[in-house]
Amino acid sequence: MPVHDSVTCGTGHGSGHTFLAVNSDVTPHRAVGHEPTAPARRALLRAGLTGAAALGTGVALGATPAAASPGAPSPHAGRRRPTTPAEVLRELTAGNLRWRTYREQHPDETPTVRESLTSGQHPFAVVLGCVDSRVPPELVFDQGLGDLLTVRTAGEVLDEAVLGSVAYGVLELGIPLVMVLGHQSCGAVRAAVDAKESGERLPDHIQYLADQIGPAIDHTKEGDARVDATIDANIRAVRSRLAAEPDLAAKVAAGRLAVVGARYELTSQLVHHIA
Numbered sequence: 100m101p102v103h104d105s106v107t108c109g110t111g112h113g114s115g116h117t118f119l120a121v122n123s124d125v126t127p128h129r130a131v132g133h134e135p136t137a138p139a140r141r142a143l144l145r146a147g148l149t150g151a152a153a154l155g156t157g158v159a160l161g162a163t164p165a166a167a168s169p170g171a172p173s174p175h176a177g178r179r180r181p182t183t184p185a186e187v188l189r190e191l192t193a194g195n196l197r198w199r200t201y202r203e204q205h206p207d208e209t210p211t212v213r214e215s216l217t218s219g220q221h222p223f224a225v226v227l228g229c230v231d232s233r234v235p236p237e238l239v240f241d242q243g244l245g246d247l248l249t250v251r252t253a254g255e256v257l258d259e260a261v262l263g264s265v266a267y268g269v270l271e272l273g274i275p276l277v278m279v280l281g282h283q284s285c286g287a288v289r290a291a292v293d294a295k296e297s298g299e300r301l302p303d304h305i306q307y308l309a310d311q312i313g314p315a316i317d318h319t320k321e322g323d324a325r326v327d328a329t330i331d332a333n334i335r336a337v338r339s340r341l342a343a344e345p346d347l348a349a350k351v352a353a354g355r356l357a358v359v360g361a362r363y364e365l366t367s368q369l370v371h372h373i374a
């Protein structure tokens with residue numbers, strides 16, 4: 100299926116908008132992938148390697164970003180890698196269209212890709228999603244190995260580890276897009292709403308989630324409508340907090356990063372933009 104089909108197709112839940120149709124604030128600029136020869140970028144990569152090693156997680160985090168070896172062949176042979184925020188959104192939109200129309204391509208799973216990824220990675224999107232088993236980012240965007248750096252917490256709740264993981268993807272791997280991906284019928288959001296209404300304290304650690312989601316609760320609505328509106332408000336709140344991180348904000352200001360909110364509908368399998 101031609102990728103360009105996706106950008107004009109928006110049939111689904113709600114507005115039916117795809118990202119590109121509504122995402123006017125995303126401005127493509129200089130491609131991140133063209134940066135590795137700059138001294139500052141080299142220093143950043145070195146710092147990244149040092150930081151990863153110090154944490155003892157160099158292997159797990161992918162110790163060798165592909166950008167550090169400009170001459171190396173792409174591990175994703177034959178598949179063009181999106182390098183700007185707009186290109187990434189286009190790819191994710193196309194993948195979601197394949198997913199919700201049962202025309203998945205299951206890219207980047209071949210033996211060749213698996214082998215080549217042992218020497219590095221350069222995922223093109225950070226997706227901060229919910230832990231919900233019905234919303235795995237690689238599936239709903241029809242992406243494969245080495246494509247998405249995914250961080251998942253119940254209700255997309257932030258903490259230091261999540262912030263560090265997102266920052267790693269943006270600052271060390273040079274990823275040009277961060278997406279906060281909430282979803283319809285989020286149990287974490289419902290639990291937060293229910294706890295607030297009942298005054299009942301949740302078990303340890305689950306209460307932390309509710310406390311983080313709490314400020315987003317939409318008190319102008321009732322019942323299921325309140326939960327649904329709070330899902331959107333929580334996405335916006337998390338997106339705003341990420342976008343306000345100084346290192347990320349600087350990248351956004353330079354046009355090298357977009358931080359977007361999105362929501363997955365269980366009923367239609369559509370991912371759409373949350374402004």
Ligand SMILES: [Zn+2]
Pocket residue numbers: 229230231253254282284285286287288
């Ligand atoms: Zn959820």
